Amino acid sequence: MRWDGNRESDNVEDRRGDGGGGGGGGFSFGGGSLSIGGVVIALIASFIFGINPLTLLSGMSGGGQVQQQQTPAHETPADDREAKFMRTVLGDTEDTWAGLFKAQGETYQPPKLVLFTGRVQTGCGAGQSATGPFYCPADRKVYIDLDFYRLMQQRFHVSGEFAQAYVIAHEVGHHVQNLMGLSDQVHRAQQQASEKEGNALSVKLELQADCYAGVWAFHANQARQILEQGDVETALSAATAIGDDALQRQSQGQVVPDSFTHGSSAQRVRWFKRGLETGEVAQCDTFQARQL
Structure with a gap:
């Protein structure tokens, strides 16, 4: 992936080493606890997990916000190539979506x-590396522990910078859904739905975020x-895994x-490719699609 020299975003908070602690113990979900060994599959399932981990973390149902402890952000070391890459990918998504929103007369x-x-404190409750990358709609932030990428490579042999960028682009896709009001609509519908119906709505939300990631890649590559x-x-290997x-x-x-x-x-794979091949947000309407 070509990215050196591209614009870096200023919208990155580097909280690594802020005393949240790492490793050891387990992660509590609603009173239960999972050991680190027991959450490996959950972590991988959280690859591009988007909004769903928030439900596990805080039991959110109506977009309520958990009290958040403010943690000062640190300056990223100049030689930290991983953080530089994250800044650049985020900046690329900003440029792409700013243009797409502007074309619709929006900001x-x-x-x-x-x-x-x-571990990290978020507007949606306490998070941990075992959650995998996730987006919190309450504070409009994407959270990621970069060790996730190493585990992704070790467990599924999925590597490459574009696969990593895909993770971020998917989470940003959830942010776009939040701005459009789609996330709230789905969550309200899920409150009135059966478990099976709620899961089906979640699938459509996630596949749409995959498609949005493809839309980003289309426009970023063109520009x-x-x-x-x-x-x-x-x-595609990451999406398959x-x-x-x-x-x-x-x-x-x-x-x-x-x-x-x-x-x-x-x-x-199908929905990511649809976004990548068309570059059209309108092609990502999983909720009206006859077949997913």
Whole structure:
């Protein structure tokens, strides 16, 4: 992926080493606790997990905000290439979505990206590395522990900078959904739906964010020629690895489609490719699609 020399975003908070602590212990979900070993599959399932972890973390149902402790951001070291890459990818999403919003007569309000280690306080409650990358609509921030990328490579042999950029672009896609009011609409509908129906709505929300990630890649490549040979394949490999069906086979040996919350491998690949090939936001309407 070509990115050196491109604009870096200022909307990054580097909280790594802020005393949140890392490793050890377990992560509590609604009173229960999972060991670090027990959350490995949950972490990978959270690859591009978007908004759903917030429900696990804080039990949010109506967009309420948990009291957040303010933690000072640190300056990113000049030689920190990983953080520089994150800043550049975020800046690229800002430029892309600002242009798309402007074309519709609207102003894009970018999210902040928070880099953390171990644990972090968010507007949606306490988060931890085991959650994987996620977006919090209450504070409009994307959270990621960069160690996630190393685990992604070790467990699924998925690597490459464009695959990493895809993760960020998907989470920014959830931010776009939040700005458009789509997230609130889905969450309200889920409150009145059965578990099966609620899961189906979640799948549509996640696949749309995949498509939005593809839309970003289309426009970024047109404007700045970011794609190199093999980049798209790495992103598609990532989408395949974290499909609900692939994860369920690995974790429980069987596939239960009614429990899907993010979509199958084939669906995730299909919707990312749709955004990448068309570059049109209107092509990402998973809620009106006859077939996912």
